[in-house]
Amino acid sequence: MAATTYGPQTLASLRAAVVGRGREAELVVAALMASRHLLLEGPPGTGKSTILRAVADATGHGFAFVEGNAELTPARLAGHFDPAQVLESGYSADVWVDGPLARALREGALLYLEEINRIPEETLNLLVTVMSEGELTIPRLGRIEAHPDFRMVAAMNPFDAVGTARISGAIYDRVCRVSMDYQSEADEQQIAAKHVPTAGTDFAANVVTLVRATRQHPEIRVGSSVRGAVDLLLLAEDLATLRGDVPDARNVALDAALTALSGRVRLHDSSTTTPEAVITGLFDDIFGPPDTPEGSSEGKVKSRR
Ligand SMILES: Nc1ncnc2c1ncn2[C@@H]1O[C@H](COP(=O)(O)OP(=O)(O)OP(=O)(O)O)[C@@H](O)[C@H]1O
Numbered sequence: 001m002a003a004t005t006y007g008p009q010t011l012a013s014l015r016a017a018v019v020g021r022g023r024e025a026e027l028v029v030a031a032l033m034a035s036r037h038l039l040l041e042g043p044p045g046t047g048k049s050t051i052l053r054a055v056a057d058a059t060g061h062g063f064a065f066v067e068g069n070a071e072l073t074p075a076r077l078a079g080h081f082d083p084a085q086v087l088e089s090g091y092s093a094d095v096w097v098d099g100p101l102a103r104a105l106r107e108g109a110l111l112y113l114e115e116i117n118r119i120p121e122e123t124l125n126l127l128v129t130v131m132s133e134g135e136l137t138i139p140r141l142g143r144i145e146a147h148p149d150f151r152m153v154a155a156m157n158p159f160d161a162v163g164t165a166r167i168s169g170a171i172y173d174r175v176c177r178v179s180m181d182y183q184s185e186a187d188e189q190q191i192a193a194k195h196v197p198t199a200g201t202d203f204a205a206n207v208v209t210l211v212r213a214t215r216q217h218p219e220i221r222v223g224s225s226v227r228g229a230v231d232l233l234l235l236a237e238d239l240a241t242l243r244g245d246v247p248d249a250r251n252v253a254l255d256a257a258l259t260a261l262s263g264r265v266r267l268h269d270s271s272t273t274t275p276e277a278v279i280t281g282l283f284d285d286i287f288g289p290p291d292t293p294e295g296s297s298e299g300k301v302k303s304r305r
């Protein structure tokens with residue numbers, strides 16, 4: 001029964017919606033076909049939500065989306081008794097309101113959890129039980145048994161220390177885990193091209209190179225994801241319009257780079273420099289320093305190609 005919900009056609013839908021990631025897409029679909037629950041773990045912007053959204057769109061059973069945060073109480077995830085109706089008629093199944101977990105269990109939907117590591121421990125404990133027992137027991141309501149097509153897929157970001165904790169071994173022991181690292185350079189070019197109509201130029205290629213270089217820089221703890229490349233390219237186009245210039249003019253491209261990337265890179269705690277200085281340095285390495293003959297005469301950035 002379950003195998004009819006996830007299969008080669010799910011993989012085909014994933015391949016159509018996601019740039020590259022062939023291996024990861026296979027692993028995700030195989031885990032779902034095998035009735036396993038799944039965790040995608042990787043830095044920001046590596047396509048975890050893109051893959052999960054594509055899976056959710058491809059499943060015939062619908063999905064229940066949950067954004068993990070500190071306010072996600074067990075009642076918000078599982079469901080609750082309507083307080084006003086409880087006062088009137090007491091606790092009964094009639095006054096119970098399904099939360100996303102109860103709904104997904106009953107309908108065999110995909111429970112899609114973002115940022116699972118921001119979810120408070122007591123709420124996560126509900127999931128531990130659901131994953132091991134295949135059912136949820138609610139005091140005064142009874143058992144909600146998992147439909148055979150019920151699956152949980154979750155995403156988390158291991159590097160984002162703010163408001164996140166490591167999830168417990170009990171969760172890890174009940175899920176299959178697909179690690180998502182940064183996309184290849186060619187895939188990042190293609191992702192940028194999906195978002196920015198004028199991508200595909202030397203300028204766009206150099207922007208992707210710049211963004212990738214932020215992940216290798218010794219002063220930087222966390223570099224920019226491909227989102228930074230997309231923002232930089234979009235910003236450069238509009239800034240160029242406002243300044244009556246072209247996107248790859250140095251003054252336009254550097255300001256777009258600083259604006260798109262300075263908040264995204266996080267320096268090491270011990271670093272004595274600034275994000276702006278680091279980005280400007282990388283920019284000069286890739287596009288050429290200011291006042292070089294080719295830089296000053298045309299005001300254009302140097303192309304490496
Ligand atoms: N493989 C991909 N195919 C198509 N688009 C992608 C791919 N990877 C990333 N993107 C694009 O990059 C952006 C970030 O991707 P996504 O939101 O999936 O990342 P994420 O891993 O969920 O990040 P976060 O940890 O911050 O939630 C999105 O705009 C998405 O469209």
Ligand SMILES: [Mg+2]
Nearest residue numbers: 048049114155
């Ligand atoms: Mg995401």
